Amino acid sequence: MSETKExxxxxxxxxxxxxxHGKRMAVIRGISLDVYKGETLAIVGESGSGKSVFTKTFxxxxxxxxxxxxxxxxxxxxxxxxxxxxxxxxxxxGKRIAxxxxxxxxxxxxxxxxxxxxxxxxxxxxxxxxxxxxEEAIKLLRKVxxxxxxxxxxxxxxxxxxxxxxxxxxxxxLACRPEILICDEPTTALDVTVQAQILDLIRExxxxxxxxxxxxxxxxxxVANVADRIAVMYGGQIIEYGxxxxxxxxxxxxxxxxxxxxxxxxxxxxEPLVYIKGNPPSFTSEIIGDAFAIRNKYAMKIDYxxxxxxxxxxxxxxxxxWLLHKDAPKVEKPIIIQNLKERMxxxxxxxxREIGDSDGK
Amino acid sequence: xxxxxxxYTLIALVVLFVVFVQLVYHRVIFSNNAKIQTIFGxxxxxxSLRRIGSALISILLAIMATFFLIRFKVEANGGIEFCKKIVxxxxxxxxxxxxxxxxxxxxxxxxxxxxxxxxxxxxxNILPFPKTICLTGYSEEVIGDTVVFMVNTSDCRNTIMYLxxxxxxxxxxxxxxxxxxxxKMGVSFKIGIIAVIVEIALGYxxxxxxxxxKDGVIDKVGNAYIISIDAIPGVAYYYIWMIIxxxxxxLPNRYDVANPLTLLAPALTMGFTGMAGIALWVRRxxxxxxxxxxxxxxxxxxxxxxxxxxxxxxxxxxxxLVRSIPAAILGALLGTFYLxxxxxxxxxxxxxxxANNTNDFYVLQGIIIISALISVVSYLLGDIVTAIVDxxxxxxxx
Numbered sequence: 001m002s003e004t005k006e007x008x009x010x011x012x013x014x015x016x017x018x019x020x021h022g023k024r025m026a027v028i029r030g031i032s033l034d035v036y037k038g039e040t041l042a043i044v045g046e047s048g049s050g051k052s053v054f055t056k057t058f059x060x061x062x063x064x065x066x067x068x069x070x071x072x073x074x075x076x077x078x079x080x081x082x083x084x085x086x087x088x089x090x091x092x093x094g095k096r097i098a099x100x101x102x103x104x105x106x107x108x109x110x111x112x113x114x115x116x117x118x119x120x121x122x123x124x125x126x127x128x129x130x131x132x133x134x135e136e137a138i139k140l141l142r143k144v145x146x147x148x149x150x151x152x153x154x155x156x157x158x159x160x161x162x163x164x165x166x167x168x169x170x171x172x173x174l175a176c177r178p179e180i181l182i183c184d185e186p187t188t189a190l191d192v193t194v195q196a197q198i199l200d201l202i203r204e205x206x207x208x209x210x211x212x213x214x215x216x217x218x219x220x221x222x223v224a225n226v227a228d229r230i231a232v233m234y235g236g237q238i239i240e241y242g243x244x245x246x247x248x249x250x251x252x253x254x255x256x257x258x259x260x261x262x263x264x265x266x267x268x269x270x271e272p273l274v275y276i277k278g279n280p281p282s283f284t285s286e287i288i289g290d291a292f293a294i295r296n297k298y299a300m301k302i303d304y305x306x307x308x309x310x311x312x313x314x315x316x317x318x319x320x321x322w323l324l325h326k327d328a329p330k331v332e333k334p335i336i337i338q339n340l341k342e343r344m345x346x347x348x349x350x351x352x353r354e355i356g357d358s359d360g361k
Numbered sequence: 362x363x364x365x366x367x368x369y370t371l372i373a374l375v376v377l378f379v380v381f382v383q384l385v386y387h388r389v390i391f392s393n394n395a396k397i398q399t400i401f402g403x404x405x406x407x408x409s410l411r412r413i414g415s416a417l418i419s420i421l422l423a424i425m426a427t428f429f430l431i432r433f434k435v436e437a438n439g440g441i442e443f444c445k446k447i448v449x450x451x452x453x454x455x456x457x458x459x460x461x462x463x464x465x466x467x468x469x470x471x472x473x474x475x476x477x478x479x480x481x482x483x484x485x486n487i488l489p490f491p492k493t494i495c496l497t498g499y500s501e502e503v504i505g506d507t508v509v510f511m512v513n514t515s516d517c518r519n520t521i522m523y524l525x526x527x528x529x530x531x532x533x534x535x536x537x538x539x540x541x542x543x544x545k546m547g548v549s550f551k552i553g554i555i556a557v558i559v560e561i562a563l564g565y566x567x568x569x570x571x572x573x574x575k576d577g578v579i580d581k582v583g584n585a586y587i588i589s590i591d592a593i594p595g596v597a598y599y600y601i602w603m604i605i606x607x608x609x610x611x612l613p614n615r616y617d618v619a620n621p622l623t624l625l626a627p628a629l630t631m632g633f634t635g636m637a638g639i640a641l642w643v644r645r646x647x648x649x650x651x652x653x654x655x656x657x658x659x660x661x662x663x664x665x666x667x668x669x670x671x672x673x674x675x676x677x678x679x680x681x682l683v684r685s686i687p688a689a690i691l692g693a694l695l696g697t698f699y700l701x702x703x704x705x706x707x708x709x710x711x712x713x714x715x716a717n718n719t720n721d722f723y724v725l726q727g728i729i730i731i732s733a734l735i736s737v738v739s740y741l742l743g744d745i746v747t748a749i750v751d752x753x754x755x756x757x758x759x
Contacts, residue, residue, distance in 0.1 A: 112673070125663060
């Protein structure tokens with residue numbers, strides 16, 4: 001990543017809160033992040049880390065009890081954090097920033113034809129006529145490799161398989177040539193071989209249309225295949241970010257170590273599966289100090305008192321842990337991730353073979 | 362003769378049609394003709410025919426059950442109670458003549474000593490194909506001190522479906538049951554159909570608005586209305602509407618054939634109360650759909666909230682609701698007893714109660730048969746309408 005990269009999205013000190021039963025909870029607690037044009041950024045974290053909420057602010061899709069309490073999201077000279085009504089979002093949401101969701105089984109309206117659901121977007125954002133929209137929709141379906149698109153336009157979602165539905169969802173996202181595509185766990189509901197096909201498809205289309213992809217996932221295996229840069233989220237904050245190489249081979253935050261150690265793909269039969277003990281933090285009470293401290297065996301006294309700042313490790317790599325402070329003691333990373341590179345290569349080869357096998361059948 | 366010709370032609374056409382559809386569906390004929398296959402081999406058509414077939418069986422069972430129940434009542438106490446009712450001046454008459462008159466009246470009602478023959482005759486009478494029905498007319502003459510019973514000429518009539526005659530219902534004595542029911546149905550339906558239109562035209566928008574502005578003012582007012590309609594007994598809110606519509610607004614409150622304006626008060630009373638139930642379910646299903654993933658994705662597509670509500674949510678929300686629309690429309694034929702009572706409407710609702718109170722069993726049975734037919738047809742139509750709005754519904758055997 002060179003410094004000349006153009007920023008497409010610039011998030012500064014973003015805080016998001018939720019009102020619930022008269023209480024206010026801070027769910028996103030001061031995130032600053034730049035997203036560069038054309039890159040693939042992966043946001044990883046466990047359930048409840050706030051990764052979905054964070055990206056929802058880019059399209060103004062927070063639930064009705066959610067609100068941005070502080071910070072800015074600069075996109076093409078506009079502050080997205082300031083947009084309120086759906087009229088404000090017209091021309092941005094769905095057109096310049098598109099989202100695809102986790103579950104392709106339910107993302108499409110069961111009672112409308114596939115063709116209609118694609119044409120709808122084209123007519124809304126590009127003002128095409130019915131006939132033009134139809135032609136364009138057929139082109140899009142062909143692009144996402146739906147066989148015999150002319151005939152399948154008239155079909156309903158229940159006549160499509162899960163993988164095909166996700167392709168349709170991608171076609172809809174693609175329809176408006178978005179500048180940013182947010183993929184909220186797009187492959188979680190699909191089986192492994194279909195997952196790989198969908199990821200390939202997203203990557204290929206990205207190369208053709210030069211958009212920026214923001215991948216939200218809890219699956220580091222998926223991330224390893226697609227991401228240029230990775231941001232790791234925990235407790236409503238980004239605790240470490242850097243290039244894929246930085247995160248996989250030089251992880252600096254104990255939480256990232258724990259995440260990488262618990263990748264099932266990296267385990268071998270004779271060692272027990274590593275997992276992170278404890279639960280993610282609850283947002284109902286204020287979090288003091290480092291949110292990960294209570295689950296962290298490397299935690300120091302200061303972790304319980306004061307939230308660590310973002311330490312710079314290299315031009316591209318930052319982490320939010322007191323371990324990087326010059327006064328901190330030197331600690332050893334877990335052994336399992338010290339030889340991560342060769343384990344990763346091995347796992348990748350196995351996956352390749354699996355996919356090759358099932359393709360051959 | 363015309364009725365025979367038309368009737369038998371129609372029956373022949375129906376039978377031919379059913380046979381033709383079955384043959385096409387099972388690919389015995391026209392197996393290579395795609396056009397005929399898609400029209401007459403359509404699963405929906407086959408499904409409908411099957412449904413009608415199985416419904417006829419349940420209707421037959423219902424008829425048999427009511428037939429025997431009524432027979433038990435007629436034969437109670439050796440049949441004397443019944444004769445006393447059916448023959449006027451029973452006590453004053455010569456017992457032989459009185460009994461003969463009772464026998465004749467029973468024969469006209471289709472009551473002989475053989476139950477089985479009676480049942481078969483009854484089925485023959487109600488099966489919808491042309492037949493001539495003859496009844497012995499009689500008159501009473503006074504010779505000296507006694508009332509004498511005289512048999513006159515037969516009264517014959519060509520008819521398709523013979524449901525018997527009314528015997529006790531006041532003001533309808535001796536009339537054909539079909540005539541009475543159909544004329545009263547006309548009145549009930551006029552009111553009922555206006556009510557259904559009001560219900561749908563107001564209930565759906567009310568439910569949609571309440572769902573769109575959940576927890577807003579409209580939702581709160583609407584909920585208050587729905588709860589009050591639910592909580593107050595029908596007797597009370599019919600009168601409340603009667604006071605509002607007739608006393609305050611000044612609509613006529615007594616039914617009059619000559620004045621169509623008199624339909625308005627009962628119809629609006631029914632419509633305004635019925636719309637509460639519709640709004641409740643529309644709101645509920647709309648809210649369910651608003652939380653679904655495809656709505657989230659539709660928002661991410663950048664569609665406006667109005668478009669999402671109108672195109673995406675409403676379409677899904679009405680799927681479980683449209684099934685009841687044919688039943689509501691056809692149900693309007695049967696009227697509502699209480700409503701018709703307070704507005705003095707001579708509808709089917711009142712007839713049923715009258716017939717029940719006076720043991721006028723052909724009228725009773727006629728209403729039962731007709732309402733059974735109506736419910737069967739409305740369920741079938743409900744299924745068909747559901748299949749039209751929901752492409753996922755399939756009628757083929759899987």
